Amino acid sequence: MKRYAELAPSQRTIMTPGPVEVDPRVLRALSYPILGQFDPEFTSYMNDTMEMLRALFQTSNQWAFPIDGTSRSGIEAVLTSLIEPGDKVLIPIYGRFGNLLYEIAERCGAEVTSIEKEWGTVFTPEEVISAIHREKPALVLMVHGETSTGRIQPLAEIGKACRELGILFVVDAVATIGGVPVRTDEWCIDAVIGGTQKCLSVPSGMAPITYNDIAAKKINARKTIERGLRTLLDSNTDDIINRPPVIRSNYFDLSQLQDYWSSARLNHHTEMTSMLYALREGLRLVLDEGLDERFTRHRLHESALVAGLEAMGLTLYGDPSCKLPVVTCINIPDGIDGESVRNMLLNSFGIEIASSFGSLKGKIWRIGTMGYSCRQTNVLQLLGALEAVLIRHGASIHTGTGLQAALDVYEQK
Ligand SMILES: Cc1ncc(COP(=O)(O)O)c(C=O)c1O
Structure with a gap:
């Protein structure tokens, strides 16, 4: 039988737009003993992580937690849970990751319209706002920092316009979170997706997200209770229990993930114990630095x-x-x-x-x-x-x- 050498990755100086080097304290956190996912010690780490994510995203949103999977899992969770088939979605694209938003929104059944900007530049707020007035979408999706072209899109005015018009504004801040200000509340962003493997310096494998009550209202209107867990519920849920699932993914169903991350602790997936330790340690380092x-x-x-x-x-x-x-x-x-x-x-x-x-x-x-x-x-x-x-x-x-x-x-x- 073939014998394999013991794992011994080389020490590299990683100067790419992700994944990047990980602080030794985060690497150490990855080696700590496993705790059960409902062990109070572990759930207290989950709660700490939510609290620290709120600070990172500069938000008072109730909902801030990681999705297990790489950054695009966060994008899929937000879009799958928020987009109803037939929803009109506007995506201003100025690089590769705008195209990723387009593809995922299409898979969610959205009626997608895009405007495109030459790579190497970004949109003026007026360009996006005039497209919003023309297209009248239900959601606007944008990338904050395009790693493919190295550009950053100003978001504050676009967010304000969306809020005034009752349009949901969703932002991919995968590349910027932890390295560049992302002012979720001040810029009127309804849902934000971050990344771990870039400015947070945590390995790839989790996608921190946050969303506000406006987004949560739309998600909760599409809520499904997992069949196997219906008997565990206490009250006033008949209408939800009898409703067929409308969010097409179980894994990325934010209405179910909310119940897992809230004090209800309704079982969903098995939380990624070691990655949660790593993210918690990474966030602690970010907030300690300021x-x-x-x-x-x-x-x-x-x-x-x-x-x-x-x-x-x-x-x-x-x-x-x-x-x-x-x-x-x-x-x-x-x-x-x-x-x-x-x-x-x-x-x-x-x-x-x-x-x-x-x-x-x-x-x-x-x-x-x-x-x-x-x-x-x-x-x-x-x-x-x-x-x-x-x-x-x-x-x-x-x-x-x-x-x-x-x-x-x-x-x-
Ligand atoms: C801006 C942006 N969005 C989304 C992604 C997708 O992230 P992942 O590869 O972690 O799924 C990346 C990855 O480089 C990115 O740079």
Whole structure:
């Protein structure tokens, strides 16, 4: 029988837009003993997690909890639970992940309309608001930070317009949560989906979400009680019990997940014990650092990285006025094989940066400065290694200047 070597993953410096390096304290949390899912000690960790998620999302929403699965599981849970077949949905798209919202909304039976913006830019609020007036959707879905193009979409005015018109506003903040402000209540966002593996620096595998009472009202109007649990219910639920399920997924049914995360603790799935520990520890680290301090840290390392890249003579991709602070996209210099550069960074220096999707494939590299990966040593190592690798590839760059420019930023901080 074939024998397999003991698992021994290499130590990497991960400078991609996710997944990123995980704080050792989070890794330690993943190794703690398993508790039963209804053990009061475990349910108290669930409650702590909900409380900390409210702070992270800057919301007073009752509902803030993780969906078990990667970030798109959070998107599927929110859209499957909120969209009724035939609902008109507007999706302004400015990159790959807007297309993901489109696909999932379509699968939910929505009548989807999109407006599209050239990659590398974002929408003005007026462009989206005029499409809202024209299309009169029941929901507007948008990405806050597009990792595919490294852009950030301003949301406050769009949220306000949606609220005034009674339209639900749903936001994918997978890339921004924990690295850039996401003001759920202030920006009138009805439901937000975050990601663990990016600025929270927790492994991939959970998707924190939050939604307000307006969204909960729509979800509860579609509520289904799982057949096997109907006898456990106490009161006034006849109408719900006799109703056939209208939310098409059991796993992603937020009306059932609510009953699991609330004090009712009605059994649903078996909670991912170790991931919950990891998320709780990750959130604790975020709140200990302080949200504002964390956002400032992300800005500082972005500035040092950008200063270093530009001093080397590299140019950045996209409209600088809407650059996503946690993702920096670089135009691959003419004549340089982008994949060969990435391979050498990984194989000779243990540093990973990302390639890109669709029409940008082979044209840009994407560098993440997210969570625990977003630190001075990583930025400096990357700049030094990139310079060496580019020289090796015959690129015409300014040598000896990149690291100095980044060090200047750190000295001035
Ligand atoms: C903005 C955005 N939304 C959604 C996703 C999907 O996340 P996941 O791969 O965790 O399902 C990603 C992943 O990179 C993303 O960057």
